[in-house]
Amino acid sequence: MSDEASFEEFVNTRSQALLRYGYVLTGDPHDAADLLQEGLVRLRGAWSRVENKQDPEGYLRRIMARCHISIWRRRRRERLVGEVPERGYTDQGFERADDAGLWQSLATLPRRQRAVIVLRYHEGLADDEIAERLGISCGTVRSQAFRALEKLRAGWQRSDDTQSATVTGRV
Amino acid sequence: MSSQLEEALSRTLTAAASVAPEHPPGLLQEVEAGHRKRRRRGYAAIAGVAVFAMVGGVALAFGGLPGVGRGPGVPAAQGAQRPIEEVWPEAYHALSAKLDDGRKHYPELMINDHELLVTTSASLEVADEIWIIDLDDQRARRVAFLPEPHDDQDLYASHFTVGSGHVVWWDSYTENGKPYARIWKAPLSGGEPTLVSRVSGPYGSLDDGLVVADGTVYLSHSRVGGVRQVPLSGGEATAVADTRGYHILQWPWVGKPASGPLKPADESEGGQFTTIRNVETDDVREAVEPDGVRAVACHVTYCVGVKADPESEGKRELGSFRRDGSEYRPLSARLGLEAIPVWDRFLVMHSGKGFGLYDLKTGKSGDFGIEPDGDGGMTLPRTSAPEARLMSWSIDDGKAYAILDLAAIR
Numbered sequence: 278m279s280d281e282a283s284f285e286e287f288v289n290t291r292s293q294a295l296l297r298y299g300y301v302l303t304g305d306p307h308d309a310a311d312l313l314q315e316g317l318v319r320l321r322g323a324w325s326r327v328e329n330k331q332d333p334e335g336y337l338r339r340i341m342a343r344c345h346i347s348i349w350r351r352r353r354r355e356r357l358v359g360e361v362p363e364r365g366y367t368d369q370g371f372e373r374a375d376d377a378g379l380w381q382s383l384a385t386l387p388r389r390q391r392a393v394i395v396l397r398y399h400e401g402l403a404d405d406e407i408a409e410r411l412g413i414s415c416g417t418v419r420s421q422a423f424r425a426l427e428k429l430r431a432g433w434q435r436s437d438d439t440q441s442a443t444v445t446g447r448v
Numbered sequence: 449m450s451s452q453l454e455e456a457l458s459r460t461l462t463a464a465a466s467v468a469p470e471h472p473p474g475l476l477q478e479v480e481a482g483h484r485k486r487r488r489r490g491y492a493a494i495a496g497v498a499v500f501a502m503v504g505g506v507a508l509a510f511g512g513l514p515g516v517g518r519g520p521g522v523p524a525a526q527g528a529q530r531p532i533e534e535v536w537p538e539a540y541h542a543l544s545a546k547l548d549d550g551r552k553h554y555p556e557l558m559i560n561d562h563e564l565l566v567t568t569s570a571s572l573e574v575a576d577e578i579w580i581i582d583l584d585d586q587r588a589r590r591v592a593f594l595p596e597p598h599d600d601q602d603l604y605a606s607h608f609t610v611g612s613g614h615v616v617w618w619d620s621y622t623e624n625g626k627p628y629a630r631i632w633k634a635p636l637s638g639g640e641p642t643l644v645s646r647v648s649g650p651y652g653s654l655d656d657g658l659v660v661a662d663g664t665v666y667l668s669h670s671r672v673g674g675v676r677q678v679p680l681s682g683g684e685a686t687a688v689a690d691t692r693g694y695h696i697l698q699w700p701w702v703g704k705p706a707s708g709p710l711k712p713a714d715e716s717e718g719g720q721f722t723t724i725r726n727v728e729t730d731d732v733r734e735a736v737e738p739d740g741v742r743a744v745a746c747h748v749t750y751c752v753g754v755k756a757d758p759e760s761e762g763k764r765e766l767g768s769f770r771r772d773g774s775e776y777r778p779l780s781a782r783l784g785l786e787a788i789p790v791w792d793r794f795l796v797m798h799s800g801k802g803f804g805l806y807d808l809k810t811g812k813s814g815d816f817g818i819e820p821d822g823d824g825g826m827t828l829p830r831t832s833a834p835e836a837r838l839m840s841w842s843i844d845d846g847k848a849y850a851i852l853d854l855a856a857i858r
Contacts, residue, residue, distance in 0.1 A: 285476055292471045300468035301461045309468065314475065318482040376460040383460075398454060399461035416606065427627075430453050 284324050288317060291334055298338060301395050302345050304384045316341040339410045342396065346389045346411065382432045390425035393418055529804050532852060535814035539856035541583045543849045545842070548588065553579060555840040556608045558853050559636065564838070565591075565608060565615060575605045578615060578634065583851065591615060592634035592641050598623075610636065611660025612680055616644065618658055618667075631658070631665055633680060645678040647685045657696025668696045675702055675727070688727060697721050698792065700728040701748050719743035719753070720788055736773030745787035746771055750808045752779075752787045752795065768795070768808050779806070791837050791854040805839070807857065816841055816850075 292313065299309035299316075320327065320337045327336045383391055389411070396407045404422075408415045533540040543564070546552055553566040554575075562584050570576035578591040594605050598621035608617045613636055620629040631644040644665055657668035660680060666688065668675045675691035678684065694702040703724035722735040722743050735743045741753040751771055754764045755778075766783070769776040781797040781804075789795055793809045802818040818841060837855040842848070 281480075288476045288479065292475060296471045297465040297468040301465050304464075306469040310471065313471065314478060314482070317475070317479040321479055321483040376456060376463060379456055379460045380464055394457060395461060398457040399465065420606070426453065429457070433453055433456065 280325050284321060287333055292317075295334070295337060295341070298400075299341055299345075301399050302342065302392060304380070304391070312341050312345055315344055319344075338400075342392050342410050343412055346392050379429065379433055382429050385432075386425050386428065389413075390421045390428075393421045394425050394429075397422060529799055529813055529815040531817050532805060532814035533850070535812055536852065536857050538858070539853045541851040541853070542843065543581065543583065543586065543851050545846060545848050547579065553581075553588075555838060555849055555851060557610065557836055558838045558855065559610045559615075561853065561856060564851060565610065567594075567605070567608070578608070580636070589638070591636060591638050595632065595641055597621075605632070607658045609658050609660055612663050613637070614660065614680060616658065616660050616665055616680070631667065631678065633665075642682070644680060644682050645685050647676070647678075657702075659696060659699040661699050666696060666699060668694065668702065673704060691725075691727065694725065695721075697724060698748055700726050702727055703746075719751070720745040722746055722751075724748060733771060735771050738767075738769050738773050738776040741767060741769065741776060745789075747789045747792040749792050750789045752783070752789065781806075790839070794839075794854060796839075805852075817843070 295316070296309055296313050299312045300306060303309050303312060316337050319340050320333060323336070324333070327333045383394065386394065392411060393407055396402045396410060397404070402410065404415050404418045407418045411418070413421075533542075543555075547568070551568050553568050556565045556567055559565050559580065562582060564581045564583055566579050566581055566588075567575040568577045568579065574597065576594050578594065579588050580591055581588045592615070597604060597619070600622045605617050605619045608615055610616070614633045615636055616631065616633045618629050618631050620627060622628070626648060628646050628648050630646050632641045633644050634641040647667070657666070657675070659666050663680050665678050665680055666675055667678075667685070668691075673691075673693040673695045675688040675694055675696060676685040677688050678686070691702055694704050697703045701724050703721035705720055705722075719735070719742070723732070724746070725732045733748075735746050735751050737743050737753060738755075741755045743751050743753045745752050749771060751769050753767055753769060753776075755767055755776075766779045766781070767776050768779060768789075779795070779797070781799070783795060783797060787795075789808055793807060795806045795808065797804050797806050797813075799815055803816045804813050805816065806813045837853055839852040839854060840849050843850045
C-alpha cells in the first residue's frame with residue numbers, strides 16, 4: 278500500500294475517535310477540529326517513518342496533546358473564549374447534573390492540568406506514560422494532577438453538597 | 449479509581465466524548481493540502497522548520513510554526529545552530545547518570561560554581577537520598593537520607609533549595625482530611641534531616657516558591673500567593689507584610705500573577721510576573737508593554753510577549769523585551785518550556801530538530817542536541833524553577849547528563 282493510501286485509510290478509520298480525544302482535551306468542538314487537523318498535517322509529514330512503528334495513533338495523540346498545551350494555542354484560546362462563551366452541555370450525555378458541572382469546571386483548568394486529567398482518567402494512562410506523552414517530568418505530572426484534582430474537588434464538593442442538601446434537607 | 453471524584457471524572461469525560469461533533473467533511477483533503485503547503489515552505493515533519501532571524505545582530509536558527517509570525521530574516525538550512533557545549537563551554541559539564549554504587553541520580557540544583565545537588569529515588573519520583581557531586585572531580589558524597597514518606601503522602605520531597613549552609617525542601621500529606629506541607633532541612637555538610645515547620649493551607653502546596661536567605665525560609669503558596677517566613681532554626685510560619693497575592697520570583701523579588709496554575713481571571717489581568725516588588729526595598733516595577741505587544745511572562749529584567757502580525761490576520765509574533773519596554777526583539781520560534789525567562793535571561797525554544805537555548809542578553813543560541821527518538825518523542829531539558837541556574841538533560845542514551853550552569857555564562 279502506498280503512503281498516501283495507507284494514510285487515507287488511517288484518517289478514514291481513526292479520525293472520529295481522535296476527534297473525540299481532541300474534544301475531551303480541549304472542551305471545545307472547534308478547537309478539537311483544529312487540533313486534529315494540525316496533528317494530522319504533522320503526522321502526514323512523518324507518515325513514512327511513523328507507519329513502520331505500528332503506532333501512528335499513539336504518535337498522533339502525543340502530537341495533539343503537546344500541541345494543545347503549547348503556549349500558542351493557549352493564548353489563542355483566551356481570545357476565543359473572550360469572543361465565544363463556553364457552550365453548556367448540561368442537556369446531553371451526562372448521567373448526573375453534577376457531572377455536567379464537572380465538565381464545566383474542567384474548562385477552568387490550565388491546559389496542562391486538563392491534559393493530565395484527561396490522559397489519566399479518560400485515556401487511563403499511568404503517570405510515566407503521561408509524562409512521556411506530554412514531554413514533562415513525572416513529578417510535574419503528579420503536581421499538575423494534584424492541583425487539578427484539588428481545584429475540581431473544591432467546586433465538585435460544593436455542587437455535591439448543594440445537591441445533597443436539596444434532596445435530603447440536610448446541610 | 450480511588451475516589452468518587454475520580455470516578456465522576458472518568459464518567460464525565462466518557463459522556464463528553466460521546467457527544468463530540470462529527471469530523472468535518474473534506475478533512476483528508478485539507479490535511480493533504482496543508483501537508484503540501486508546508487512541504488513547499490520547507491517545514492520539517494515534526495517540529496517545524498529552522499529559520500534565521502536577525503536578533504540583536506546574531507543569527508538564530510529556530511523552528512517556526514504556522515500561525516506564529518516570524519521575525520525579519522531569511523530561511524536557512526536546518527542544523528545551523530551550534531551545540532550548547534561549543535557555544536558555552538565554560539558552563540557545560542558532562543556527568544555520569546549513576547553514582548559509584550550504580551544507582552541513578554537526578555540533578556536538582558547547583559549550590560555553587562562547582563557542586564551539584566542530586567537526589568536518588570526509592571521508586572518513581574520518590575526521592576530517598578540527597579547527594580552532592582563535585583563537578584571538578586566528579587566525586588560524590590551523601591548529604592542525607594530523606595525521611596520516610598507519611599502514610600498519606602500527597603507530594604514527595606520536592607523543590608530542593610539551598611541557603612545558610614542547609615538544603616531545604618518540602619513535602620505534603622493529608623491528615624484527618626486536612627492537607628499539610630512540611631518544610632525540612634539538612635546541613636550541607638551532612639546530617640539528619642530535621643523538621644523546620646509544618647504549615648497548613650488550602651491545598652498544602654508550596655511549589656511556586658521556597659527560598660532560604662539569611663537564616664530564614666521564605667515560602668509562597670502556588671494557589672493563593674502570599675509570602676510567609678519561618679526561621680530556619682524552626683518555628684511557626686508567619687506572613688511577610690504586604691505580600692498578599694504575591695509569589696516568590698527571585699528573592700527578594702516577589703510578583704504577580706504567578707507561574708503555576710493560573711486562574712482564568714488571573715490570565716485576563718495580564719502576563720505572569722508583570723508586577724514585581726522587592727520585599728527588602730519596596731521597589732515596585734510594572735512591565736511596560738511595547739506598542740502592540742502583550743506581555744505573556746516576565747522575570748525581573750526580561751519579558752516575553754506576543755504582538756499581532758499586521759500583515760497576516762490571526763498570526764502573532766513572539767518577541768522579547770526588557771521590563772522597561774525597551775529592546776523589543778522578535779523571536780521566530782515556539783517556546784519549548786515556560787515563557788518566564790530562566791535565570792532571567794534564557795528561553796528554551798523549539799529548534800528545527802529539537803530544542804535550543806536562546807540568551808536574551810547576548811543573542812547567542814545553542815542546540816541541546818536532543819533529538820526525537822524513533823517514535824518522535826523526546827525528553828525535555830529540565831529546570832526546576834525560573835530562579836534556578838541549572839539546566840540538565842540526558843545524553844548518551846540516558847547514561848549521562850549534560851549539566852549547564854547558567855550562572856557561569858558571561
